[in-house]
Amino acid sequence: MEGNTQFAADDRKKVGDLRVPYQCLTIDAHWNDVLTALQQCVSPTETREQLIESLQQLWMTDKNPNFVLPCLSVRTALDLYLRIMKYPPGSEVIMSAINIPDMARVVNHHGLRIVPIDVNIETLSPKVEILESLINHKTVAVLVAHIYGKWFKMDEIVKIAHKYNLHVLEDCAEVFRGVTHSGHPETDLSFFSFGVIKTVTSFGGAIARIKDKALYESMRDFYATYPVQLNSEYRKKVMKYSGLKIIIDSLPTQVVYFCMYLFDCFGIDINNFIISNIRGFPSDFWMKLRHQPSVPLLHMLYRRISGFDESSLQDGKEKCDYVNGRLPSTAGVVGYKANVRNYWLFPILVQNPTEVAEELGKLGVNAFTGPTQLKFIEPYNGNNAIRHLSEYITHYPNEAKFLIDHVLYLPVHKRVPYHYLDKIILAVELTLKKHGEFKMPSFDSKQLFVNGTSQEKITVPKSKL
Numbered sequence: 001m002e003g004n005t006q007f008a009a010d011d012r013k014k015v016g017d018l019r020v021p022y023q024c025l026t027i028d029a030h031w032n033d034v035l036t037a038l039q040q041c042v043s044p045t046e047t048r049e050q051l052i053e054s055l056q057q058l059w060m061t062d063k064n065p066n067f068v069l070p071c072l073s074v075r076t077a078l079d080l081y082l083r084i085m086k087y088p089p090g091s092e093v094i095m096s097a098i099n100i101p102d103m104a105r106v107v108n109h110h111g112l113r114i115v116p117i118d119v120n121i122e123t124l125s126p127k128v129e130i131l132e133s134l135i136n137h138k139t140v141a142v143l144v145a146h147i148y149g150k151w152f153k154m155d156e157i158v159k160i161a162h163k164y165n166l167h168v169l170e171d172c173a174e175v176f177r178g179v180t181h182s183g184h185p186e187t188d189l190s191f192f193s194f195g196v197i198k199t200v201t202s203f204g205g206a207i208a209r210i211k212d213k214a215l216y217e218s219m220r221d222f223y224a225t226y227p228v229q230l231n232s233e234y235r236k237k238v239m240k241y242s243g244l245k246i247i248i249d250s251l252p253t254q255v256v257y258f259c260m261y262l263f264d265c266f267g268i269d270i271n272n273f274i275i276s277n278i279r280g281f282p283s284d285f286w287m288k289l290r291h292q293p294s295v296p297l298l299h300m301l302y303r304r305i306s307g308f309d310e311s312s313l314q315d316g317k318e319k320c321d322y323v324n325g326r327l328p329s330t331a332g333v334v335g336y337k338a339n340v341r342n343y344w345l346f347p348i349l350v351q352n353p354t355e356v357a358e359e360l361g362k363l364g365v366n367a368f369t370g371p372t373q374l375k376f377i378e379p380y381n382g383n384n385a386i387r388h389l390s391e392y393i394t395h396y397p398n399e400a401k402f403l404i405d406h407v408l409y410l411p412v413h414k415r416v417p418y419h420y421l422d423k424i425i426l427a428v429e430l431t432l433k434k435h436g437e438f439k440m441p442s443f444d445s446k447q448l449f450v451n452g453t454s455q456e457k458i459t460v461p462k463s464k465l
Contacts, residue, residue: 019364097400118397125152150338316414
């Protein structure tokens, strides 16, 4: 540790002050959005029915005429769907091996078993080539997630799933780029999130797109029986997020440095502090999950989404591309072959993310290993990926696990000026030069692994369902 400290001190002397007064996260809202949200809590200007109709008209297009259901959160929409479907306990849901734990929690709560499908680091797409081998007589749905702002093509996933009469659920929580890009029109459900750290945040709320009219009407009618989120509850969230916005986005540079110093003095990790305060349901999970959005929240959903200009993503994309193109070879790039390469967070891959984050911190760059709730979803041993060997075999999503084990997030986004981006690039180069070149292992997605290890490999046969 002493050597690391000396390393940082020596490099600071060589290159000067590399401190960067920005966090990995940003709250994508202006102060007039905050004030409008608070005003609507006191004196709403529309009715619930008017706002829901406006949102439906906004989202339903000729390109994607699927029905629209505004919800409190994506997890609320998923739970609502599963309550309507009433799948038999023990049924299986094939799910992207990288998602937030609460999505898995909702699926498990309904007595369903998750079969994680591996994710390709270059495209961030589920490995479509193994999807069919994971389907069996217990499979009821396929839930795939676009992550980090990157879109992958859904055509083959939809084709395979519908071949076996499975519902396709498309999680678009991290990739919103306008209502004209609202998921694949043939997916049975697609979800968009407008939580506090999402693009064009409404400080909560979500949109579910539902293809089948009967399913939509069942979900809509059942959801209408839920209690409505209190205006005061939404107001408390907005006030809390306003405090975070001050810390994350709004303080003068020297004040930011002073605040970070105070956090260090009191032994508080600023990243963990921020993460703990952005959770949508920090307590009473099921009770708070099962609510309809309040009228102020519906107003903010319509305000933010209708006012969104896709060109507003360009500045952030240019800055992230700027850094990506200048990173040293000792850092791995995520999702560079994705179909659409926008950015939500800025992940890179390094050999020792915890050590690298600590060393970057000593240089003044607040990198972090976990500023998002995205996690690796561990498979059960012995899932029925291959029916006749189901007691002995599990497919292990090695590539997804490797990504989560090696990911490091940098404070790179649209609010960071270019001169600070140059400091981040230099700090990363200085820090990684002693860690050696980053090497991506070879991942063979056409194999299953006995007991979750790579010691004994069995070739995947095609499903015979």
